[in-house]
Amino acid sequence: MPELERRLAVSGHVARLEESRSVPGSWTLYVDGTPQSHVELERPDWLGFEYVRRIGHAIDLVRPEGEPITALHLGGGALTLPRYVAATRPGSRQQVVELESDLVDLVREHLPLPRGAQVRVRHGDAREVLQKLPSGLDGAVDIAVVDIFSGARTPAHVTSAEFYGLISPRLAPGGIVAVNVADGAGLAFARSQAATLAHVFPHLAIAADTSMLKGRRFGNVVMYASHDELPFAGLPRRLASDPSPAKLVDGDELRRFIAGAPVVTDATAVPSPPPARSVFLSKPGR
Secondary structure, eight states, X not given: OOTTEEEOTTTOOEEEEEEOSSSTTEEEEEETTEEEEEEETTOTTOOOSHHHHHHHHHHHHSSSTTOOOEEEEESOTTOHHHHHHHHHSTTXXXXXXXXXXXXXXXXXXXXXXXXXXXXXXXXXXXXHHHXXXXXXXXXXXXXXXXXXXXXXBOOGGGSSHHHHHHHGGXXXXXXXXXXXXXXOTTOHHHHHHHHHHHHHOSEEEEEEOHHHHTTOSOEEEEEEEESSOOOOTXXXXXXXXXXXXXXXXXXXXXXHHHTTOOOOOTTTOOOOOOOOTTOOSOOOOO
């Protein structure tokens, strides 16, 4: 198997790093043929994937610009967002939970983290590790990113109200949970995830492009949840000015989006739907 590929011991999927031919230092991580992360080694503050930029906006807005934060990343990928936090908020404390140790090793060998980044990687299932995190993180996490995939699908056990309930006590006042949800036509899975987050957290908003919100294609919906009012007065403008513009949905429009969707429990949870093999969930932009 080539040096930039590795078969992952837990899932059996093949992880592959591929450098852009036209932009040296621009890398994409593929797992099971699905693009999952994009890294610009010389520009860690540049977020290429659409949905990752939308999570990055929450990181930007959760606290005053440049202020160090405590971040929890459930799902590591190529460590794109930990790099972003380290670059834009120096001195931040970060914890990453990743099931596939082989993936972390591959990324660290070829795409090392910036010097001085305070990133602790914990290996294991996100739900299990959540319950074992140090008590010092209780009420201390400013941003919790949930971006968990096995290949192209999110496992069922990290989609339920019980799972999100494990994150809830970790949030600091004003802290935000940002969840990447992949779905297709009809958006039944995304609507149920929104209903579930709204069941656990009193404040919720979602972001996606308009064709995605109309259920016309497979893609990503980013959901933001908090115990407190979301600091998103400037977010619609940010989303609209992105290379791939998106819309913020909240208030009455969000209630209509959720209407009739069931709250997911451990007893009813299912994995996210698979995309067609020809579908790329996201593509890096410049």
